[in-house]
Amino acid sequence: MPAEPAQRAAAAGLIDGRPLEPGQNRRVSLEMLTATLAARGPRLTPGAVAAHACNRQLAAKARRRLQQAASADQIRRQLETAAAELPCHIRELVDPGTVFTRLRTLGWITRLLNTPDSSALLDQALQVAAQLPLPGGRVDRRLLVPGNPHALDTGALPALVLALTRSSGISARSGWARLGVDCDDLLGGLIITGIAPRGWRIPPGATYTLPPRELAHIDWEPPKITDGWVFVTENPSVLAAASSQTLAQDSVTPRVICTAGTPSQLECAAVAALSKTGWNVAVRADFDQAGLAHMRALLAAAPSAVAWRMGAADYLAAVHEGTDVLHLKGSDAPWDDHLVPVMRKHSVPVYEEDLLPALLADITAGAPGSCAL
Known part of the structure; x- marks a missing residue:
């Protein structure tokens, strides 16, 4: 029996027999306890009562999983909708029908779920992808994000653009070159x-x-x-x-x-x-x-x-x-x-x-x- 009076009160009436003193134990039939709770409320369960008595949230992990699933579904819808509106030559790289599964395999969906503003990051990456040149064309990487020539130097944004366009897994310079994007030609080598x-x-x-x-x-x-x-x-x-x-x-x-x-x-x-x-x-x-x-x-x-x-x-x-x-x-x-x-x-x-x-x-x-x- 709990030592705290409030916790003892929460358990009162649920256990047959003489009231227990703080610290005493008694074996209880789970079947009988479930039936007693159901009589008091159809949605009550032993787990719910125990969580309430201990001031703990019930099924917190399950709720967290549901929230993550909902957020992932929102990312999927954003991806598929925006990818379908990309220019044809970019849509062939991104592929609206498979892009979500591919990013999830690469670990990017989990990474986006842990990003404070995943929607904004994904939207910016898709905007960069939309600016990529036609096959055979070239563009300076510093011009792909207007007003910020260094936005694609390092960090999550350039990595996400390369993942979206199937250009990750190799060196960043090679990935950009595959997309017709020229990096700074004075560094590296x-x-x-x-x-x-x-x-x-x-x-x-x-x-x-x-x-x-x-x-x-x-x-x-x-x-x-x-x-x-x-x-x-x-x-x-x-x-x-x-x-x-x-x-x-x-x-x-x-x-x-x-x-x-x-x-x-x-x-x-x-x-x-x-x-x-x-x-x-x-x-x-x-x-x-x-x-x-x-x-x-x-x-x-x-x-x-x-x-x-x-x-x-x-x-x-x-x-x-x-x-x-x-x-x-x-x-x-x-x-x-x-x-x-x-x-x-x-x-x-x-x-x-x-x-x-x-x-x-x-x-x-x-x-x-x-x-x-």
């Missing part, structure tokens, strides 16, 4: 040492960045030696370590290009141009979902390039214990049929830094190596 565009004079050992503006019409200096290799890496730490080792040992400047993350289509094309100029190209990335996608993009752009220490044996040589989970498909590493199975077995990412001694040895030797199974 490739970090390079040991190789330069034709006619450029770069001090030996210097590291520099080629921005997208220069990559758009790149013309590489051809190799002066036979069987010359250029090493393409994902992480700046590899290039930095190679440059530092060269300076310390006063050896030949390594030829290394760093994409600093997943490369854009323009950056992939610039790497492909190396092969066309006569260079042998070795490419690599981290052993994780993003790294494998990175590799597929580079190898698709430059089919003659080789995967550099990106095989199953290389992964096994550096894998360690961990708690991460890798979600991989069988086709994620077409350059090595054994790689995905062993990565699924261990389900732990391996980063380029884990293989750094072997990578530096290859760069120093001037040719890519690999472990053997």
